[in-house]
Amino acid sequence: MQVDPENMDSAPIASLADLAQAAFGYKPDQTMLVWFLREMTRTRSILDEARLAHPHLSDISVTEFARMLVNEAMA
Amino acid sequence: MNALDMTMCEAVDAINAGRISSTELVQESLSAIARLDPNLNAVISVHEQHAMAEAARLDALPSDRRGRLHGVPLAHKDMFDRIGFVSTFGAKPIHHRTATTTAELLRRLEADGAIGVANLNMAEFAMGPTGHNDNFGRCMNPYGPDRISGGSSSGSGAAVAARLVFGALGSDTGGSIRLPAAACGVAGLKPTQGALDMSGVMPLSHSLDCPGPLARTSRDLARMMDVLSNDDYENDIATSIRGLIIGIPDNYYLDDLDPDVAAAYDVAVQTFRSLRCQIKTVAVPSQDMLPHYADVLWKSEAAAFHRPRLTPGARQLGEQVRSRLTQGLAASAVDYIDALKLRAVALEQMISGPFRQCDIMLVPAMPCVVPTAADASGNSGEQMRLILEAVSRFTRPFSFLGLPCLATPAGQDRNGMPIGIQLVGRPGAEALLLRVGHQFERTERHCLPAPPNSRAP
Numbered sequence: 001m002q003v004d005p006e007n008m009d010s011a012p013i014a015s016l017a018d019l020a021q022a023a024f025g026y027k028p029d030q031t032m033l034v035w036f037l038r039e040m041t042r043t044r045s046i047l048d049e050a051r052l053a054h055p056h057l058s059d060i061s062v063t064e065f066a067r068m069l070v071n072e073a074m075a
Numbered sequence: 076m077n078a079l080d081m082t083m084c085e086a087v088d089a090i091n092a093g094r095i096s097s098t099e100l101v102q103e104s105l106s107a108i109a110r111l112d113p114n115l116n117a118v119i120s121v122h123e124q125h126a127m128a129e130a131a132r133l134d135a136l137p138s139d140r141r142g143r144l145h146g147v148p149l150a151h152k153d154m155f156d157r158i159g160f161v162s163t164f165g166a167k168p169i170h171h172r173t174a175t176t177t178a179e180l181l182r183r184l185e186a187d188g189a190i191g192v193a194n195l196n197m198a199e200f201a202m203g204p205t206g207h208n209d210n211f212g213r214c215m216n217p218y219g220p221d222r223i224s225g226g227s228s229s230g231s232g233a234a235v236a237a238r239l240v241f242g243a244l245g246s247d248t249g250g251s252i253r254l255p256a257a258a259c260g261v262a263g264l265k266p267t268q269g270a271l272d273m274s275g276v277m278p279l280s281h282s283l284d285c286p287g288p289l290a291r292t293s294r295d296l297a298r299m300m301d302v303l304s305n306d307d308y309e310n311d312i313a314t315s316i317r318g319l320i321i322g323i324p325d326n327y328y329l330d331d332l333d334p335d336v337a338a339a340y341d342v343a344v345q346t347f348r349s350l351r352c353q354i355k356t357v358a359v360p361s362q363d364m365l366p367h368y369a370d371v372l373w374k375s376e377a378a379a380f381h382r383p384r385l386t387p388g389a390r391q392l393g394e395q396v397r398s399r400l401t402q403g404l405a406a407s408a409v410d411y412i413d414a415l416k417l418r419a420v421a422l423e424q425m426i427s428g429p430f431r432q433c434d435i436m437l438v439p440a441m442p443c444v445v446p447t448a449a450d451a452s453g454n455s456g457e458q459m460r461l462i463l464e465a466v467s468r469f470t471r472p473f474s475f476l477g478l479p480c481l482a483t484p485a486g487q488d489r490n491g492m493p494i495g496i497q498l499v500g501r502p503g504a505e506a507l508l509l510r511v512g513h514q515f516e517r518t519e520r521h522c523l524p525a526p527p528n529s530r531a532p
Contacts, residue, residue: 024404026386032401039405046367047410050417057416065418069268069477072426073503 078103080525083147083241083295084309087188090146091138097146097190101130104148104192107239114220114528116212117233118193119153119163126192133188142187143302151244152228153194154201154277155181155286164277165197165208165227169391178275180244180286180303187302192240195230199396200381201246201279203227204254204467205451209393213448216259217526218492222445225258225466227251231289232259237529242290242299246276248283248373249366250470253482256289257440257495260484260523262512263289264296267502268477271303278380280373282415283474293483293512300505308506312513319511321347322357322433328469333444335488340439343485343496346518347437357429357436362472365421366464369475371406371414378403422476430501435511440495442468444488473499481508483516484523493523 020036021027028036051057061067078086078095089095105123112118126148133146153163156174163171185191196214198207206214206229214229216222217237224233228245232255235243245252247265256263264287271286278284288299297308323329323344332340344354378400384391385400392400406414429436443465451462473480478499485496498515500508516522 024385036401036405039402040407043371043406043410046364047371047413050364050368051413054417054420057413057420060416060419062412062415065415065422065477066269068419068422068426069502072422072501073267073270075503 077238079107079238079241081241082292083144083290084292084298086147086241087143087145087298091141097130097133098127100146101126101148101190101192104240107237108193111237111239111528115215115217115233115237115239117196117214117224117230117237117239118150119165119196119211119230120161120194122160122192122194126190129185129190133190143298144184145188147189147241148192149184149189149242149244150193150195150230150234150240151181151191152197152201152231152246154197154246155244156275157181157191160194162277163194163211165199165201165211167210167391167393174275176275179272181275183302183305184244184299189302193234195228195234195243197229197231198227198251199393200377201227201248201251201277202377202396202399204250204463205448206233206255207448207452215448215528216445216492217528218260219445219490220528221447221449222490222492223258223448223451225255225445228255228263228289232256232261232263235259235261235289235291236526238525242288242295244286245289246279247285247287247474248279249369249474250467252285252287252289253440253470253480253495253497254466256482257484258445258493260493260495260526261289261291262293262296262481262483262516263287264300264482264505264508265474265480266300266304266505267479270479270503270505278376280376282372282376283369285474293481293509293516296481297509297513300509308509311506312510314510316511316514317351319352319435320433321352321354322429322436323354324359324429324436324438325356326359327362328359328438330442332439332442333488335444336439336442336494339486339488339494340437340496343437343515346515349518350514355433357432359429360421360424365475366468366471368414368417368421369471370402371410372475374399374403375406375411376403418475418477425476425478426501434500435504435507436499438469438497438499440469440482440497441466444490444494445492469497473497478502479505479508481512483512487523
C-alpha cells in the first residue's frame, strides 16, 4: 500500500509504527511518525536531485574527498 | 596597560623579559573570571589550584627551557579531555566524565608552556550556533549581554573577547569557531579538515569536526597553530600580501546582507585595496545545497554517536538536541554515502572554479548582525532550523568543503556589536590566511574597542 506522508489519516498506523520500532528500537507517536516520514522523504529527494545532477556520482570513491584534500594541501 | 589587555604574544614576551610573572598573570586571569564571569557565563569550571601550581612551576624554569606559550593562561571548550578533570560537554550531569587521558592538542599547548585555567561553556554536545545551553545557562556576549555569543564554542569566544584568558581552543563542525569569533569580535581559525589531531576531543561529526584556536589576533592564532601542528606559521606572518588576489564571490555570500554587514564588507574590500591586493569577482558554484548535504553527514554521525540516548523518555538530552539528532535517523545509508561523495564533487568545483582565479576568498561571517538571544531562542524544531540556517548560512558550506577559514573582526554594527569576515583558502592555506588576517588587523579601521564587559578599563 502506498503511504502518503502528507495524508497520514488513512495510513495503517500500527504497521508504520511497527516499522519504526524495527528501525529505531521504539515506537514513535503519530506526530513523530509523520514528521519522520516527511524528513526521510525530504532527505531522499535532496539526494535524488544531486544524483540526477551528477550521474557519475556512483563512480566516485568515498575516500576521494580525503585524497583531494591531502593532494591540494601538498600542491 | 592592564596585563590582560596584552596579546598572547606580548604576554609571553613580558614574562620572558621579567616584567610580569606567570603567577601574577594567572592570578589576574582568575581574578577577572571571578569578577566578570557572573555577567558572562563563559566559564563552566575553574582550575585554580592546578593553574597556580603550573604557574609556579613555569616561573622556576630557566629561560632555555621555556616554550612558545610560556606562562600564558588559556581556557578551552569543555570537550577537550584533561586527565583527572571532569569534562561536561555542556550536557546533563549523567554525561559528565572524568577524563582518563589528555587531549593531544591540550597536551601540546601545555607542553609549550600554556596554562589551562578553566573549562568553557558550550552548546550541549556542541550542537548549536547561538550559545544557548539549558544545562549551564546561556553564554552572554561581552559586547552586549542580550545578544548571542555565537556557538557552539560560545565560552571560547566570550572568554577571549572579555580578556579573561589570552586564547582558547574550540571546535568547528558548521561554524562553531567562526560564529563565536565573529559575534564576540575575536579571531578564530577553522583549519583544513583533518589538519589537527582529534584524539581526546568529544566528536560531533567525524567527517566535519575541526578543532582550532580562538585568540584576539591572527598573530596569536599563528603562535597557537605553531604549537598545535608543530609547524611554523608565525615566522612569516608579517610578509607582505601585496599583489595577492582577493576573490569576491558573485553569488550566495553577498545575497540578502544586512546593510551594516554589507557596509563593513565594502570597507574590508577597500582595506585590501589599500594593502595593494588585487580584488577580483569570482564565479562561485551553487552553494545552496551544500548545507543540506552536510546535514546528512553530521546528523547521521552524531545520531550514531548518541544512539543510546535517543530513546524518548530517556531524558538524557535537551529537547532541541534530541530533535536535531533524531533527524539523523532519517537518512538512509545510501544517502549518507552519496553525501560523502558529493564533498569531492563540490571541492573539485571550488578548486577548479574560484580558487583558480584568486588566492583567498573574502566573505562575511554572517549575513545578519548579531541577533538578540530572545530572537535566536527557538524551541520548536522548525523555528530552530530557520534560525540555524540564517546564522550559519555562510559557514556551513565551507565546513562541507573542508576548507580552512579565518574569521576576524571587521567593524561594528548599529548596535555596537562586532561584525566578522571570513577569509577562505585552498586546502592547507592556513599560513596564507594568517598572514592576510594579520595585515588586515593592523589597519586601524578594523580595530574594535574592548567590550564593555571586559577586563579593560
